Every structure is written in structure tokens, then in C-alpha cells.
Amino acid sequence: MADNTGVLEPTEIVFELNDVSYSYLNEPPVLKNINLKVHRGEQIVILGANGSGKSTLQKILDGLIFPTAGTVKAFGCDLSEENLNDRQFSRDFRQRVGFIFQNSDAQLFSPNVWEEIAFGPLQLDLPKGGVEARVNSIIEALGLQSLKDRPPYKLSGGEKKKVAIASVLAINPEVLVLDEPTNGLDPRTQMWLVEVLIKLHQAGKTIITATHNLDIVKDIADRVIVLNEEHVIAAEGNSETILRDRELLIRVNLIGEHYHEHRHTGEDGHGHSHYHHHKH
Amino acid sequence: MGYDKNIPGWLLENKQAGLCRCGCIGIRKKTGFLEKTINDVAEVLKESVFSEQLATSRGMLQNVDPRFKLVTVAYLLAVTALVRHIPTLVGLYLFILMLAHFSRVPLMFFIKRVWLFIPFFTGIVVLPSIFNFIRPGDPLINIISFSHPVKLGFIRLPEVISVTKQGLAGAGLIILRVGVSVSLAVLLTITSRWGELLKALRVFFIPKIFVMVLEMTYRYIFLLLTVITDMFTARKSRSIGEGTGKESRRFVSVGIGNVFGKAYFLSEEIHEAMISRGYTGEAKVTDRFRIAVQDIVWAIMILIIGIIFLGGDLILGR
Numbered sequence: 114m115a116d117n118t119g120v121l122e123p124t125e126i127v128f129e130l131n132d133v134s135y136s137y138l139n140e141p142p143v144l145k146n147i148n149l150k151v152h153r154g155e156q157i158v159i160l161g162a163n164g165s166g167k168s169t170l171q172k173i174l175d176g177l178i179f180p181t182a183g184t185v186k187a188f189g190c191d192l193s194e195e196n197l198n199d200r201q202f203s204r205d206f207r208q209r210v211g212f213i214f215q216n217s218d219a220q221l222f223s224p225n226v227w228e229e230i231a232f233g234p235l236q237l238d239l240p241k242g243g244v245e246a247r248v249n250s251i252i253e254a255l256g257l258q259s260l261k262d263r264p265p266y267k268l269s270g271g272e273k274k275k276v277a278i279a280s281v282l283a284i285n286p287e288v289l290v291l292d293e294p295t296n297g298l299d300p301r302t303q304m305w306l307v308e309v310l311i312k313l314h315q316a317g318k319t320i321i322t323a324t325h326n327l328d329i330v331k332d333i334a335d336r337v338i339v340l341n342e343e344h345v346i347a348a349e350g351n352s353e354t355i356l357r358d359r360e361l362l363i364r365v366n367l368i369g370e371h372y373h374e375h376r377h378t379g380e381d382g383h384g385h386s387h388y389h390h391h392k393h
Numbered sequence: 394m395g396y397d398k399n400i401p402g403w404l405l406e407n408k409q410a411g412l413c414r415c416g417c418i419g420i421r422k423k424t425g426f427l428e429k430t431i432n433d434v435a436e437v438l439k440e441s442v443f444s445e446q447l448a449t450s451r452g453m454l455q456n457v458d459p460r461f462k463l464v465t466v467a468y469l470l471a472v473t474a475l476v477r478h479i480p481t482l483v484g485l486y487l488f489i490l491m492l493a494h495f496s497r498v499p500l501m502f503f504i505k506r507v508w509l510f511i512p513f514f515t516g517i518v519v520l521p522s523i524f525n526f527i528r529p530g531d532p533l534i535n536i537i538s539f540s541h542p543v544k545l546g547f548i549r550l551p552e553v554i555s556v557t558k559q560g561l562a563g564a565g566l567i568i569l570r571v572g573v574s575v576s577l578a579v580l581l582t583i584t585s586r587w588g589e590l591l592k593a594l595r596v597f598f599i600p601k602i603f604v605m606v607l608e609m610t611y612r613y614i615f616l617l618l619t620v621i622t623d624m625f626t627a628r629k630s631r632s633i634g635e636g637t638g639k640e641s642r643r644f645v646s647v648g649i650g651n652v653f654g655k656a657y658f659l660s661e662e663i664h665e666a667m668i669s670r671g672y673t674g675e676a677k678v679t680d681r682f683r684i685a686v687q688d689i690v691w692a693i694m695i696l697i698i699g700i701i702f703l704g705g706d707l708i709l710g711r
Contacts, residue, residue, distance in 0.1 A: 172665070175669055177665045177668060200673070203671075203673065204671060204673075207668075207669065207670065207671040208671065211669070211670075212666075212669040214662065214666055214669075216659075216662060218616055218659070219659060219662035219663050219666050220663075222609050222612060222667065223608070223612070224586075224587070224591075224608045224611070224612055225588060227681070231679055232667075232670055233670040233671055235677045235678065236670060236671030236672055236677055237671050238677075241679060244679060245681075262449075264445075264615075265612060266612070266615035266616065266619075281670070284670060284671070
């Protein structure tokens with residue numbers, strides 16, 4: 114709840130969506146009657162085929178667009194355009210929720226990596242020394258020292274994603290929203306990303322990831338929300354249950370009928386799953 | 394793979410098309426607009442990489458704080474505008490060449506970059522002033538001799554049209570002054586990274602938001618150049634035979650529309666990304682500039698050198 118100074122207080126429910134629908138101008142809706150509660154410290158994956166409305170849902174969660182019907186509450190307060198126009202509310206909300214865009218080029222708009230990472234802390238009016246300390250420590254933590262003076266056009270896809278993540282982590286948000294974070298990344302960078310997300314979750318962050326990459330779901334989700342091509346929630350449950358439900362995954366067009374899950378177990382007893390496309 | 398039923402039969406036939414056994418027939422395609430555009434974009438990118446390398450190398454000017462560099466170059470530009478004698482300007486130019494040398498700028502590249510264009514543009518502008526009918530003076534070379542003054546409309550030409558000593562000296566002074574000024578500007582830009590130079594503009598009270606927009610423009614030009622290269626390369630890879638002019642014009646116009654559309658959607662997304670990180674419309678930017686002893690030494694040195702040139706020019710005028 115917001116107190117009389119407009120500052121958001123800690124709540125157990127981070128987001129609460131009631132009957133949320135969204136349509137762009139007079140187009141057919143891209144989200145229909147979404148009801149969703151996100152709890153503090155949860156890691157959620159929003160699973161859905163291309164065009165199912167995952168990105169739109171995430172933009173609504175980040176207060177970038179507003180539902181055409183229904184209500185959204187963030188930290189117990191209405192996440193409305195009017196509230197976000199309030200300086201105190203907006204600053205508090207932006208500090209608490211970080212959004213990593215699918216298109217890293219849209220997110221990297223500064224002349225070099227160092228300034229990109231400094232952008233968020235600067236908007237939050239941290240003193241110059243504080244900004245520098247924060248930027249330098251996140252650069253060190255994510256191993257970006259060699260990139261810090263590089264302009265964005267001289268970064269590879271994986272490096273861009275790392276910098277985008279660093280630029281959002283520099284704000285130290287308690288909720289992290291990621292849109293298709295593994296798109297275009299090589300397997301090694303994907304693993305790096307999954308490990309970062311696991312660490313952040315262990316540190317108590319709430320993580321909401323939209324993806325259609327089934328290989329990473331088990332590692333980064335306590336709960337999976339499945340959106341279908343009719344733009345409604347088709348199913349909700351823990352990752353094991355959802356990923357085992359082949360019928361559901363075929364129905365929402367996430368896999369074809371010849372896809373199969375394979376589970377590999379290493380010598381240390383740890384296993385991981387991935388999906389293959391072949392006939393049996 | 395399971396998709397065979399959806400693939401049309403003709404796509405499953407493997408005919409050996411093209412690559413005639415008798416080899417090349419010796420008729421070469423002309424370089425078309427596709428290759429030209431791709432090469433031009435590549436050239437721009439190559440230039441920017443080269444400039445970036447120069448700007449980050451460990452030369453004399455590269456080590457000066459960009460704000461000091463900007464102010465001192467502005468001061469030297471003022472000195473260039475104030476001096477009135479060719480020897481002083483030549484001296485100033487030699488000093489700039491020395492700075493370029495110590496800043497690891499290849500001298501031939503630097504000289505060519507400035508002097509390939511100046512004679513054309515400034516030369517054309519000052520050309521009439523070398524003749525006696527614009528600027529009377531002591532004749533050096535007689536061009537045309539009429540037996541009596543000629544009247545062309547409202548222009549009255551003298552009996553003899555000649556190049557004058559005063560005209561030539563004046564034109565030389567202007568060309569040299571432009572050359573020195575442009576050399577200073579080129580030296581400043583090639584020894585500084587664009588981002589830093591734009592930030593340094595704030596010492597002249599340029600608003601932060603203006604600097605921020607310039608920085609973003611510069612950053613996204615590269616992204617859009619890549620989009621254009623991809624578009625043209627994709628078209629080239631599918632070009633069989635020589636296209637007609639009409640087709641090419643259509644491709645370019647559709648391409649312009651596509652790039653505009655992409656830029657528009659990108660700008661919306663960038664704005665969202667900025668808002669998401671707390672941007673409220675008020676530009677808050679920072680720099681990592683640190684004033685060092687060498688910056689102060691540099692500023693004092695340039696101040697003294699400027700005074701020496703101005704003093705020398707005054708002495709020459711006596």
C-alpha cells in the first residue's frame with residue numbers, strides 16, 4: 114500500500130491482475146481476461162507461442178502500457194497512468210521493477226557500456242560517487258570490464274544482453290521482468306543467464322520471464338503460466354506438470370507432435386532436460 | 394522430418410541450375426546501385442572504426458580532457474580568424490601538423506582530408522576577387538586586353554582584365570584561413586570520441602537534452618546502417634540477371650519506407666526502455682571527465698602559443 118507520501122511499502126503480493134484485456138487501437142485483443150497474482154520472491158515463466166501476448170502482458174506489468182479493460186495492482190497500489198504520473202510513485206515503482214527488453218538494441222541507447230549502466234542509477238538521483246561505485250561493481254560482478262568503453266554497435270548479441278541485464282540490475286530492482294531473454298544467445302551465454310537468474314532468485318528477487326525456450330523453464334520457474342493463441346491463460350501450474358503435459362504444449366502450438374523431452378543425468382546425479390524434434 | 398506433405402513437389406526436385414559447363418562468357422555485369430550502396434555503407438563503418446581507433450590511441454591530444462580540448466581549439470580558431478598575414482597562418486598550420494604528428498594522426502591522411510575539398514569550395518567563392526574588376530590593384534598577369542572599357546549590363550570591365558597582387562594575396566589569406574580552421578576542427582574530431590566530444594559541448598552551455606539527443610542519433614545511425622546493409626545484401630543475394638531501372642527505384646522507395654517504419658517502432662521501444670529505467674523527460678547525464686595536471690599545462694601552453702602568434706602577426710603588420 115502507498116502511504117501518504119506515495120512510497121510503496123513491501124507487500125507479499127507483488128502484482129495482481131484482474132480481468133485484464135488489451136488491444137492495440139481497434140485491433141482484436143492481444144490479451145483477454147487475464148487473472149494473475151505474482152507473489153514476492155516467486156520465479157514465474159510465461160510460456161506461449163509467438164504472438165500469444167507475452168510481451169504485451171510484461172509491458173503491462175512494467176507500467177509501460179495500460180490495460181483496455183480490467184485492473185492491475187502493483188505492490189498493493191493501482192498501476193494506472195495517473196499514479197505513474199506521480200513523481201514519487203513512478204520513481205519508487207521504476208526502482209522496484211526492472212524490465213529487460215527482447216530487443217537489446219532498444220535498451221542500449223547510450224554512447225558506451227559504462228554510461229548505459231549508469232543511466233538507471235542517474236535517473237534515481239544517486240550522487241555521482243554512488244553512481245560510479247554502483248556501475249563499477251556491477252561491471253565487475255558480471256565480468257564486463259573489457260567492454261565498459263565500447264559503443265553498443267561494437268557488441269555481439271550475447272554481450273548486448275549481458276549489458277542490458279547489467280543496466281537493469283544497476284537499479285537493484287526487487288522484481289525482474291525478462292522478455293525472451295535467451296533469443297539469439299549461444300548455449301554458453303544461455304547457461305550464464307540461467308545461472309544469473311538462479312542467483313538473483315536465491316537473493317530473494319521476484320523473476321518473471323517470458324519465453325518459448327522450453328529448455329530453461331525448469332531451471333527458472335516455480336510456476337508456469339501458459340498463454341495460448343487465443344490470448345488467454347490456457348494453464349497454470351508448476352514447471353514439472355506443465356512440461357509433462359504434451360497435449361497442452363501441442364495445443365498451444367509450442368511444440369509439434371514429433372517433439373520429445375530428453376532427460377540427461379550426469380555422473381554427479383544432476384540432470385537437465387531438453388527438447389528434440391524427431392520421429393519415434 | 395515430417396513436413397514433406399506441406400512442401401510443394403517442385404521444391405523437392407534438385408535441378409542443377411546455373412553454372413554453365415563452358416564457364417564464364419566474358420560479359421561482366423556493371424556495378425549496380427546494390428553493390429554501390431553496400432560498399433558506401435561499409436566505407437562509412439570502416440571510417441568510423443578508423444576514427445575510433447585514432448581517438449582511443451595514446452597520443453598527445455587524446456590524453457587531454459575533451460572539455461579543455463574543445464575550449465583550446467575554439468581559442469585557436471579565434472586566433473586563426475584574427476591573424477591577418479599569410480606567414481602567421483602558415484606558422485599556425487605547421488603547429489597544427491606538429492600536434493597531429495604527436496597525436497599519432499597519419500599526416501598524409503590528415504592533409505588530404507582537409508586540402509582535397511577546400512580549394513574547390515573556398516577557391517570558387519574567392520576566385521572573382523583575384524581580378525582587377527572586383528579588387529583593383531597592381532596587375533600580376535594580364536588575361537584579356539580590350540582597346541576600350543567594356544560595359545556588360547551593369548558591370549563595367551576595365552580595358553585590361555588582370556590578376557592583381559592584392560587580389561591574389563587576399564584570396565590566399567582566405568583559403569589558408571579556412572584550411573587552418575578546418576584542420577583544427579578535423580584534428581579535434583579525429584582525436585576525440587564522439588560521445589565525449591558531445592558531452593564536452595556542455596561547457597558552452599549546450600542543454601543536456603540536446604547533447605543526449607545527439608548522442609542517441611549518432612548511436613542509432615549505426616544500427617540503421619546495418620539494417621540498410623542487410624536489406625541490400627538480401628536483395629543482392631536474390632538478384633538474378635540485371636534488374637530494370639524501374640524495379641530498382643521501386644526497391645529503393647520501398648526500402649526507404651521500411652527503414653522509416655523500423656526507425657519509428659524502434660524509437661517507441663527506446664522511449665519505453667528509458668521510461669522503464671526511471672526516465673521522466675528530464676535528462677540526467679554524467680561524465681567521467683577528470684581534470685589532470687596535464688590538462689592545465691596544455692591549456693597554459695596553448696594560451697601562450699596563441700598570444701605568440703597574435704603578437705607575431707602584429708609585428709608583421711608594422
